Amino acid sequence: DQQVKQNSPSLSVQEGRISILNCDYTNSMFDYFLWYKKYPAEGPTFLISISSIKDKNEDGRFTVFLNKSAKHLSLHIVPSQPGDSAVYFCAADSNAGNMLTFGGGTRLMVKP
């Protein structure tokens, strides 16, 4: 039951360029979406979130876009830096519950 899906297991980007990480969901009850970054042997670290009443949220180099009709969200990182290299998870929360449903993650590698 893959309610949240990240179809790209990995992404490689040159330093300074844009990284675009994608996430699709199927459950229309989801109303809040989050992106987490994870380094090996550490827990997920919150990056940015977006409520379903918005279509864009920006925080510094990170922007999340939400397309509700397509049930798709994306995380843009501009400019990408080598320190951004990590696994990125998108997660979704619904107004019917109090738990996060995670995607499978995308490993981002930013090359110097």
Added chain:
Amino acid sequence: EPEVTQTPSHQVTQMGQEVILRCVPISNHLYFYWYRQILGQKVEFLVSFYNNEISEKSEIFDDQFSVERPDGSNFTLKIRSTKLEDSAMYFCASSGHSVQGKVRGYTFGSGTRLTVV
């Protein structure tokens, strides 16, 4: 910045033994969670806890699992009789942030790697 602290960082146990994973959530948070990630798989929700009781649990959280907040600061996950397939990273999280009456903003700990042999 406030942190969620988990101990131990790595636990090795024999199949059939009981384990207790410990977490100290952020002090003014009210909602507590356990998630796990089996190697190479997704992060999966196990249980949420609020006001000294379980508020939600997943299918994974069967009778072998229990949670407790024994002393107002610690939040524990107990697995009564471990199985090989319980080997995973276990993440504790806490939340206290509310948006329009709905809890948001989860902070995760660094995890406990449980290895069942």
